[in-house]
Amino acid sequence: MENSSDQKPTIMVTNDDGIDAPGLRSLVRVLVSTNRYVVLVCAPDSEKSAVSHSITWRHPVTARRTNIDGATAYAISGTPADCTSLGVSQALFPSVPDLVLSGINMGSNCGYHVCYSGTVAGAREAFFHGVPAVSMSYNWVGGKSSIHDYTLAAEACLSIISALLAEIRNQTYPERCFLNIDMPTDVTNHKGYKLSKQGKSIFKMGWRQVTSETEGGKMLSTMTMETDSAAQTETNTSTALQDHALFKREVKGIHIDDPDTDWQYLQEGYITVTPLAALSNAEADCQAYCKDCMIPLFPPKIIIPGILHLS
Known part of the structure; x- marks a missing residue:
């Protein structure tokens, strides 16, 4: 959705911990407090952690209006991917949001765990629909973290959110990725923002x-x-x-066997910003191996009109 300079950009928030989760509520409260955004919420009505990118297909989902100060909010009976898909479809809200934020998740999402994460799936689904998106996670550690840390994490991301919306408004935001942000346990004393790549942790x-x-x-x-x-x-x-x-x-x-990646930088105290795509392509050496070593092993095809034979 394009905005003129005098219109507030619209941000839609979803998550996988559920609409009552403190991470989502803190993020919405911080966004609303700036008075710079129209804030929509479309999130699961209960916890849907680690459901990955599952969707509801055979049955309808319910949307229940929920009271969140300063936002228009609905609790959805489906998965995070369902929530994002419904939220950007214009079936629930009258317009497509400028930006989708998924989180703030309780626990980091780095390395291979982005495949399990419903939080990341909420952002990935927006990416599928051509809507800029960010998944956001806080590295919660029992005994060290507190609910207030979610507010600090949300405030630490305001500058990133503002910068992204400026890029979206200028139509210079890249369309071939979405972002995955992880925030360290001691977010108050973070070392800064580190552009990282997805590791294999x-x-x-x-x-x-x-x-x-x-x-x-x-x-x-x-x-x-x-x-x-x-x-x-x-x-x-x-x-x-x-x-x-x-x-x-x-x-x-x-x-963990991958230095200079998201998990390592997060443990060092950085807020990591990792561009992700819809799919993870095989690495170049695997592509080369399949081309040079495996393809010659496949049986040749002998094609007779109307019939496919493998010799």
Whole structure:
């Protein structure tokens, strides 16, 4: 949506932690307090962490008007991708937003975890529709972080948001990417903004048998996965499995082998800004290997009119 100089740009906010999550509420409150934006909210009515880019296909979703001061807000029964798709469609709101912000997520989203993240999917879906978008995450650490940190994180991103909207207004914003922003735990004393690239960091996951669906608690976000005493307890594997068994994921550690990327810079205290695209293409050496080594191994096609034969 194009704006003249005297119109406020429109920002739509979504997330995967749910419309009542403190990260989203803090971001909306900070945006509204500037009095510079028209703020829309279209977010899941409950937590949808780590649902990736799943969508609701066979059933309708419900949209319930929700009271958030200074914003026009709806709680949606679907996924983050559903929320963004509905929010930019002009079926719910009268116009397409200038910018979509997804977050602020509880926990960082770096490396391979952007594939699991519903927060990143909320921004990626806007990108699919040609709407500029940013996913935003705060590196929450239990015992160190507080709810107030979300407000500090939102305020730290205001300058980025303003700069992006200026680029959008000037029609110089790149159309082939969206941005993924991660903010460090001590966001007040961050070291600045670091343009980074997506790394390959990932938590090593395992499974253990549990006796109830509530045993061991729940993981609060895609990347906020900390080992606890329960995760360190050895499961008695000598017990024969019953016909109906319950298993729960547990964190075994973290795998990081990529310097100079999003996860490393985040741990060093930077606010990382990582351009992402819709798909991750195979690296050049893999492309070369498939072309030079694998293709010659494929059986040749012998084509007879109307029939396909593989020799």
